[in-house]
Amino acid sequence: MAANIQTTRSYLLDKEQIPLTVEEQISDAERQQLTDKIKQLLKQQNAVIVAHYYTDADIQILADETGGYVSDSLDMARFGNESDAETLIVCGVKFMGETAKILNPEKRVLMPDLDANCSLDIGCPEKDFVEFCDAHPDHEVVVYANTSAAVKARADWMVTSGSAVDVVKHLASEGKKIIWAPDQYLGQYVQAQTGADMLIWQGACIVHEEFKAKELEIMRAQYPDAKVLVHPESPAAVVAQADLVGSTTAIINAVKTLDAKTFIVATDKGIFHKMKQAAPDKEIIEAPTAGKGATCISCAHCPWMAMNSLRKLLQVLESGSNEITVEDSTIKRARGAIQRLLDFTSEQSATMLANDA
Numbered sequence: 136m137a138a139n140i141q142t143t144r145s146y147l148l149d150k151e152q153i154p155l156t157v158e159e160q161i162s163d164a165e166r167q168q169l170t171d172k173i174k175q176l177l178k179q180q181n182a183v184i185v186a187h188y189y190t191d192a193d194i195q196i197l198a199d200e201t202g203g204y205v206s207d208s209l210d211m212a213r214f215g216n217e218s219d220a221e222t223l224i225v226c227g228v229k230f231m232g233e234t235a236k237i238l239n240p241e242k243r244v245l246m247p248d249l250d251a252n253c254s255l256d257i258g259c260p261e262k263d264f265v266e267f268c269d270a271h272p273d274h275e276v277v278v279y280a281n282t283s284a285a286v287k288a289r290a291d292w293m294v295t296s297g298s299a300v301d302v303v304k305h306l307a308s309e310g311k312k313i314i315w316a317p318d319q320y321l322g323q324y325v326q327a328q329t330g331a332d333m334l335i336w337q338g339a340c341i342v343h344e345e346f347k348a349k350e351l352e353i354m355r356a357q358y359p360d361a362k363v364l365v366h367p368e369s370p371a372a373v374v375a376q377a378d379l380v381g382s383t384t385a386i387i388n389a390v391k392t393l394d395a396k397t398f399i400v401a402t403d404k405g406i407f408h409k410m411k412q413a414a415p416d417k418e419i420i421e422a423p424t425a426g427k428g429a430t431c432i433s434c435a436h437c438p439w440m441a442m443n444s445l446r447k448l449l450q451v452l453e454s455g456s457n458e459i460t461v462e463d464s465t466i467k468r469a470r471g472a473i474q475r476l477l478d479f480t481s482e483q484s485a486t487m488l489a490n491d492a
C-alpha cells in the first residue's frame with residue numbers, strides 16, 4: 136500500500152477567517168409573510184430553490200413545497216440541469232452556485248448571500264493549486280466538489296464524498312498516481328480504502344474537523360445500541376468508530392434502513408431535518424464537538440450555510456442581485472472534470488442494473 140505523504144503546507148483557516156454562526160430569528164407571522172411573498176415571486180420569475188441539506192429547515196421546507204429540491208451538492212447541480220426553471224436560487228455555499236452555473240450556463244443562478252463560502256474552497260487557492268499540479272505533471276488531478284470553479288478547471292476529475300472511493304479505485308487500477316485536493320481527512324479515508332498512490336492537499340472542513348474521538352467513545356458507551364453515522368470529512372479516529380461512513384445522502388438513507396432506534400451522527404446538524412422526516416420514530420443525537428481541543432467555532436453547524444435565510448432569499452428575488460457568474464473558458468474546462476464524474480456514475484449504475492438483471 137502506498138504511503139500517505141503530506142505534500143502541501145497546512146491550508147487550515149485561522150480563527151479570524153471563520154465567521155460566527157448566526158441563525159435567523161423570526162416570528163411565525165414574519166415567516167408566513169416571507170414565505171408567501173417568496174412563493175409568489177418564484178412563480179412570477181419561473182425560479183426554483185435548490186437547497187443543500189445543511190441549510191435551515193425553513194428553506195428546505197420552502198424548496199420542497201415549491202417544486203424545488205433539497206439534496207447534496209452533486210444532485211443539486213443535476214436537478215438544476217433537468218429543471219425547466221429559468222432561474223435557480225441556490226441555497227448553500229459559493230462552490231454550489233458555481234457548479235450550478237457550470238452545468239447550466241444558460242440559466243440565471245442567484246444566491247441569498249455571496250459571502251457564503253467553505254473552508255475547503257478558501258483553503259485551496261487557485262494559484263497555489265495550479266503551481267502544485269504543475270510541479271507533479273505525472274499525476275491525475277482529482278478534486279472534491281468543495282472547490283472553486285477555477286480549481287475545478289485545472290482538474291481532470293471532480294468527485295463527491297459518495298463517489299470518491301470508486302473513482303480513485305478505478306484510476307488506481309489503471310496505474311495512475313493521484314493529486315487529491317483539498318480535504319485531507321477525506322483524502323486519507325480514500326487512500327486507506329483504495330491503497331492508491333496519492334499526494335494529499337492539507338485542507339479541512341471546519342465543521343467535521345471539530346468532532347472529537349475520545350468524547351465519541353464516551354457517548355457510545357452511554358448509548359451502546361446506537362449506530363454511529365459519520366461523514367468522511369471527519370478525522371480518522373472518528374471515522375474509525377463509524378457503523379457507516381458516507382455522504383449526506385447515504386447518512387439519510389441509513390437512518391431509514393439500518394436496524395437501530397438511536398443514531399449518533401457526525402455531520403452538520405442541518406441534516407437532522409431530512410433525517411427526522413425520513414424516520415420520525417428514531418432518535419438522532421449529535422456526535423460530540425466539545426472536549427479536549429474543542430474550539431467550538433462551528434458546533435456542528437456550518438457558519439456559511441447559516442448565512443442562507445428567508446429574508447435574504449426574498450431580497451435576491453426582489454432585486455435580482457447576487458448573480459453567480461463564471462467565465463466561459465473556466466466553464467468549459469471545469470465542465471470536463473464534472474462531466475467525467477457524471478459519465479462515470481451513470482456507467483456504474485448501468486453496470487449495477489445489468490448485474491441485477
Ligand code: SF4
Pocket residue numbers: 189228252253254255281340341342343403437438439440
Ligand atoms: S460544512 Fe464544511 S465542507 Fe460543508 S460548506 Fe461548511 S465548511 Fe464547507
